[in-house]
Amino acid sequence: MSTEEAWIGSWRPHRPRGPIAAMYSSPGPKYALPGVTGINYHDPRKWKAPAFSFGTRHRHFSANCSPGPGYLIPSNITRAGRDGTPAYSLYSRPKDPQLFQTPGPGRYSPEKAGKTAYYSAPAYSLSARRNGFHNDQTPGPAAYMLPSVLGPHVVNKSSAPNISLTGRSKIGSFHEDLQKTPGPATYKVVDPGVYRPKPPQYSMTGRNSMPGDVTMKPGPGAHHPE
Numbered sequence: 208m209s210t211e212e213a214w215i216g217s218w219r220p221h222r223p224r225g226p227i228a229a230m231y232s233s234p235g236p237k238y239a240l241p242g243v244t245g246i247n248y249h250d251p252r253k254w255k256a257p258a259f260s261f262g263t264r265h266r267h268f269s270a271n272c273s274p275g276p277g278y279l280i281p282s283n284i285t286r287a288g289r290d291g292t293p294a295y296s297l298y299s300r301p302k303d304p305q306l307f308q309t310p311g312p313g314r315y316s317p318e319k320a321g322k323t324a325y326y327s328a329p330a331y332s333l334s335a336r337r338n339g340f341h342n343d344q345t346p347g348p349a350a351y352m353l354p355s356v357l358g359p360h361v362v363n364k365s366s367a368p369n370i371s372l373t374g375r376s377k378i379g380s381f382h383e384d385l386q387k388t389p390g391p392a393t394y395k396v397v398d399p400g401v402y403r404p405k406p407p408q409y410s411m412t413g414r415n416s417m418p419g420d421v422t423m424k425p426g427p428g429a430h431h432p433e
Contacts, residue, residue, distance in 0.1 A: 241250040246258045359366045
């Protein structure tokens with residue numbers, strides 16, 4: 208059977224004109240889709256069942272102080288209490304209590320008793336004045352502030368007429384200038400050369416020296432014949 212008879216129609220295998228999807232392989236199961244288990248990163252499109260977690264152990268508020276079944280019961284303890292058998296123990300001899308030491312006749316010193324045991328004449332001493340509390344708070348003569356009897360400001364005294372001299376006031380006096388007219392020195396004097404024939408004017412200049420030799424010449428004292 209020839210190759211031309213194996214194909215039906217006008218289609219024949221040929222190179223594709225552009226890239227097609229069959230020329231590329233699929234990535235497979237590497238898509239990072241969100242999971243449907245657990246509570247973290249759960250797929251929002253899926254229904255999520257309730258999730259429960261186990262918490263940590265809480266701290267005890269009061270510690271259990273019971274010894275448990277490991278404690279040892281003494282042999283003298285019965286169900287009715289302690290047995291009545293007397294028990295004795297031996298201790299060391301205690302120390303004797305310290306007795307009161309009565310002082311002898313040589314312990315006393317009557318000469319040091321002072322005024323409490325002997326009669327003595329009154330004795331006085333001089334000391335500095337103490338800054339104690341003063342009950343007498345009466346003010347002294349210098350504490351009073353009497354008003355002065357000079358001038359017209361005495362409350363209970365009659366004062367003589369007071370006359371004062373002040374400076375001459377320009378307001379209301381005879382030489383007050385009510386018109387505010389300018390004085391002679393206020394006017395500016397116009398130069399007469401402006402509106403009258405101007406006379407000749409002369410000026411004085413400095414002295415002019417004649418041109419000559421200005422070099423320094425030695426004098427008689429500058430020579431030394433010796």
